[in-house]
Amino acid sequence: MTRANLYDVAIVGGGAAGLSAAVALGRSVRRVVVIDAGEPRNASAEGAHNLLGREGTAPLTLLQAGRAEARSYGAELRPGRAVGVRREGDVFVLTLASGGELAARRLILATGLADELPDVPGLREHWGRRVLHCAYCHGWEVRGQLVGILGAGPQSIHQALLFRQLTEHVTLFRHTMPEPSDEQWEQLAALGIEVVDGAVARVDGDGDKLAVVLETGQTANVDALVVAPRFMARGELFEQLRGQLVDHPMGRFIPTGPMGATDVAGVWAAGNSSDLSAMVSSAAGAGVAAGVAVNADLIAEEAHAAVESRVATSQLSNPSPAR
Ligand SMILES: Cc1cc2nc3c(=O)[nH]c(=O)nc-3n(C[C@H](O)[C@H](O)[C@H](O)COP(=O)(O)OP(=O)(O)OC[C@H]3O[C@@H](n4cnc5c(N)ncnc54)[C@H](O)[C@@H]3O)c2cc1C
Numbered sequence: 001m002t003r004a005n006l007y008d009v010a011i012v013g014g015g016a017a018g019l020s021a022a023v024a025l026g027r028s029v030r031r032v033v034v035i036d037a038g039e040p041r042n043a044s045a046e047g048a049h050n051l052l053g054r055e056g057t058a059p060l061t062l063l064q065a066g067r068a069e070a071r072s073y074g075a076e077l078r079p080g081r082a083v084g085v086r087r088e089g090d091v092f093v094l095t096l097a098s099g100g101e102l103a104a105r106r107l108i109l110a111t112g113l114a115d116e117l118p119d120v121p122g123l124r125e126h127w128g129r130r131v132l133h134c135a136y137c138h139g140w141e142v143r144g145q146l147v148g149i150l151g152a153g154p155q156s157i158h159q160a161l162l163f164r165q166l167t168e169h170v171t172l173f174r175h176t177m178p179e180p181s182d183e184q185w186e187q188l189a190a191l192g193i194e195v196v197d198g199a200v201a202r203v204d205g206d207g208d209k210l211a212v213v214l215e216t217g218q219t220a221n222v223d224a225l226v227v228a229p230r231f232m233a234r235g236e237l238f239e240q241l242r243g244q245l246v247d248h249p250m251g252r253f254i255p256t257g258p259m260g261a262t263d264v265a266g267v268w269a270a271g272n273s274s275d276l277s278a279m280v281s282s283a284a285g286a287g288v289a290a291g292v293a294v295n296a297d298l299i300a301e302e303a304h305a306a307v308e309s310r311v312a313t314s315q316l317s318n319p320s321p322a323r
Pocket residue numbers: 012013014015016017018035036037038039040041042044045047048049050051080081082083110111112113115127128129136137138234270271272273278279280281283
């Protein structure tokens with residue numbers, strides 16, 4: 001690998017975070033490559049909401065526009081998966097699933113997260129359409145409808161209260177959740193949230209409605225079922241560089257400072273890989289921040305190198321007199 005084909009920055013992941021970083025760096029005339037496996041987290045959703053100016057745009061349409069914007073500033077987009085990374089001196093060498101390698105001076109991990117759904121048959125088939133996790137992403141679309149909450153942990157009560165703001169018809173299926181506190185029982189009763197005991201065996205559905213089937217055989221129909229996935233940052237590359245993921249009650253993430261810098265020198269992270277609750281707009285913002293921080297870091301290195309080279313040149317042209 002020669003210096004001629006060395007990128008300034010390699011960005012792994014071309015979702016909202018990675019593409020926003022690519023735009024910021026492309027506009028700074030940096031040589032940027034984005035490697036993207038093309039599986040954004042919200043791919044199954046009909047539209048991305050809470051997105052000023054692009055409200056409700058289909059996620060893949062949004063990314064298509066983002067790719068064109070990144071390319072327009074010279075970013076190179078490579079479809080595919082990065083499966084390995086190592087440090088060689090002052091550069092990072094990424095191995096691609098296709099077998100190729102590429103090298104860059106800095107690395108941004110915008111790999112997103114994987115939603116690990118509760119182990120109930122039928123959830124994955126309806127994920128993002130009728131099986132939901134986020135009141136802000138899907139709540140408006142199910143307002144006034146019959147909404148079930150699949151109890152799993154303490155957050156299930158919070159989800160029940162959140163969706164009760166959107167509809168009077170909320171049923172909490174206790175499933176595996178711990179016993180609510182007295183105060184929580186009072187809140188559920190006062191808000192008219194029905195509570196159903198027993199474990200859920202499976203979820204059936206025809207696309208429009210869901211049937212929640214309990215282990216007892218009892219069935220309840222709902223328009224949507226809210227679940228609490230575990231949010232698992234895709235952090236394999238970070239771990240290969242000896243970075244340590246941090247466990248969180250909701251999953252795990254890559255720890256960063258405010259501009260996305262990680263504890264591994266030369267590596268930044270942005271979007272859901274480092275912020276489990278980031279929505280599209282905040283993932284994009286974090287991508288821009290990481291791009292800006294990486295550019296500043298490269299500028300500092302280059303300014304330092306320019307001074308060193310100037311000093312070396314002047315020493316060559318004005319050697320100190322021999323004793
Ligand atoms: C069902 C659902 C609906 C949602 N609805 C909304 C909504 O309405 N509004 C909203 O603001 N947010 C919504 N979100 C959240 C939104 O999906 C995230 O905020 C956003 O996707 C985060 O962007 P990101 O760039 O961090 O990650 P992602 O969009 O997940 O992008 C990460 C990219 O990295 C790629 N990648 C990962 N590992 C590698 C690798 N090793 N090599 C190459 N590529 C790799 C992935 O394939 C993917 O393309 C929703 C989420 C879900 C699950």
